[in-house]
Amino acid sequence: MSAWPDELTVDPIGEWPGTLTATRRRSDFASTWTQTLELLDRETRMLGGKNVRLQVAIPAQHFRLDGRPRATAKAEHPGVILTLDSKHGALSYPCDTFEGWQDNVRAIALALEALRKVDRYGVTRGGEQYRGFLALDAAPKLDTRSAWLVLWHAAGYEVATLPNHSDRVAVEILRKAKRKTHPDTGGNAEAFQRVTEAEQYLRDAGEI
Secondary structure, eight states: OTTOOTTOEEEEOSSOSSOOOSSOBOOOOOOOHHHHHHHHHHHHHHTTOEEEEEEESOOGGGBOTTSOBOTTOOOSSSOEEEEEEETTEEEEEEEOOBSSHHHHHHHHHHHHHHHHHHGGGTSOSSOGGGGGGBOOOOOOSOOHHHHHHHHHHHTTOOOSSOOOOOHHHHHHHHHHHHHHHSGGGTOOHHHHHHHHHHHHHHHHTTOO
């Protein structure tokens, strides 16, 4: 899985939106995984995508230290969720139609391509085709202070108040927090999951 785009964040699914598909079908996609990631990268860029995030049903302990799933990782179910901030707003695309999670990523990438092509024929003028995929606002489980405290405690610091820190210090705290909680280095999956959630919150908030 060396073809992951640098701009794409990959992490475990928290909660599936709605009910998982009971009967899935086998896809007839002939493309390679590299081609799928290239298509996904192209289409999210065409949307002016920022904070592009792919959630997969792979437990946190099966992610490498660089934030990518291991090549041998097995998904608990094939559902995936792509979210991004686009020029049309915050978009969310869940998909579990097919038996393989990589096929569902391919389906989302193809859907993005098809939606973009609608504009070619002048049928829409303001990105109306994306409205059904606008992400619903939800109350965050974390705030900036609590997210930083998660990282500070995971890194081994006991603090009563959150100290000031530079960007360099923030990177070091995050590195230590991941190393100490990662299952491969003696941590546990639950703690590592909390760290990755805190990291994602702070990245989304522009803190790191």
